[in-house]
Amino acid sequence: MARSAKVKPTRTGQQRPALGRSLAVHALAAALFLGMWAAGLWMLSRHVATRVAFPADPPRVVLKNRPAWMSDYLADGLCNLVRPRAAYSALDRRLLEDAVLQLSHNPWIRKVNRVSRRFGSAPGDTLEIDCEYRAPVALVASGGRYWLVDGEGVKLPESFRADEVERIQYGRNGKVNIRVIEGVRGLPPADGRHWAGEDLAAGLDMVKLLHGHEFTEEILAVDVSHFANRGSAEPAISLVTRYGSRLKWGEPPAAAFHAELPPAVKLSRIAAIKQQYGRVDAHRSWLDIRFERITYPIEESPVVQAGHRR
Structure with missing residues (x-):
């Protein structure tokens, strides 16, 4: 007669409840840790937002x-x-x-x-x-006021009366800071808008060409009042000096030159006149520097008795 073997009970069944309780304890501990970490983080962020990152005064x-x-x-x-x-x-x-x-x-x-x-x-x-x-490069005369414009012709908010122009034109070192453009036909636009007109664009090109030269310090304004009548006897652009005299410049710097001399030659002429006579107008009420031969009114006295702008 065969003997039946006795099966010993395993401990797996006994360990399962203990393992479940252990996992539950660990999960609860992890949850408590995460909760405390989140609460601490929230309190820290609140402290930073309300105390550290929130200054007492406006910046x-x-x-x-x-x-x-x-x-x-x-x-x-x-x-x-x-x-x-x-x-x-x-x-x-x-x-x-x-x-x-x-x-x-x-x-x-x-x-x-x-x-x-x-x-x-x-x-x-x-x-x-x-x-x-937007750096101001010129004062445009219009309607009794002088308006600041930048190099692209955008009108800036500031404007001045005629009796304020001299204070604006000269810096503390006595040098010319900014020049006036006279004779522009178009009305001034709103602040920040482009001031349309070929005459103003030509005047701005002229102002930029005069900038930075020691011999142009006596030139205070660019007159474009005859720009619309180009081809007539009157020059499209004239340069007004501090003595009230004028240099007949002619075509705008960006134009194609045929009869007139190119801009570089005209500038060199102004420098030579300044060096020889001590003034860019050679002590005349006007000089025409457009062509090969410089012309001027020979009937007047050598020194112009025009109003001195400064």
């Missing part, structure tokens, strides 16, 4: 790469334009977005490169503005 505004020609008055105006009245959190991007929007609609701004928060004495207490600006 100060600085202009990065402020150009040398920009006055304190204009710089302060641009800073005040974007400076908020109340404090903002350093984590709030709305301040940056609002500043970019306001700057992009300002006539003095050609392009907004970047607006960012910077650490001064506290996080986010400084707003840094990085822009490309």
Whole structure:
């Protein structure tokens, strides 16, 4: 008679409840840890947002790469334009977005490169503005006022009376900062808009050509009042000196020259006259430098008794 073998009970069945309890304990511990970590992170972020990143005062505004020609008055105006009245959190991007929007609609701004928060004495207490600006290159006379325009003919917000022009034209070193364009026919547009007209465009080209030369310091204005009558006896462009005399320049610098001398030759003539006579007008009420032979009124006295502009 065969003996049946006894099967010993395994411990697997006994271990399963213990393993389940162990996993549950570990899961509960992990959940408690994650909950405490999340709560701590929330409390930390709240502390940073309300205490550390939220300054007591509105941020100060600085202009990065402020150009040398920009006055304190204009710089302060641009800073005040974007400076908020109340404090903002350093984590709030709305301040940056609002500043970019306001700057992009300002006539003095050609392009907004970047607006960012910077650490001064506290996080986010400084707003840094990085822009490309429209530099004024001429004063355009129109309607009894003198309007600033940039090199592309965009009208800028500032205008001046006739008795204020001399103060604007000269810098602290006594050099000419900016020249007047007279005789423009088109009316001034709104601030930040392009001032249309071939006469103004020609005047701006002339102003740029005169800039940076020591011998042109006596030339204060460019007259384009006869630009529409090109081909007549009167020159399209005349240069007005500080003595009230005129240099008959002729065609605009960008024109194709046939009968007249090219711009470089005319400039060299002005330099030579200045060197020889001490004045760009050679002490005459006008000089015509358009052609091979320079002409002038021989009947007048050598020294012009015209009004001295300065």
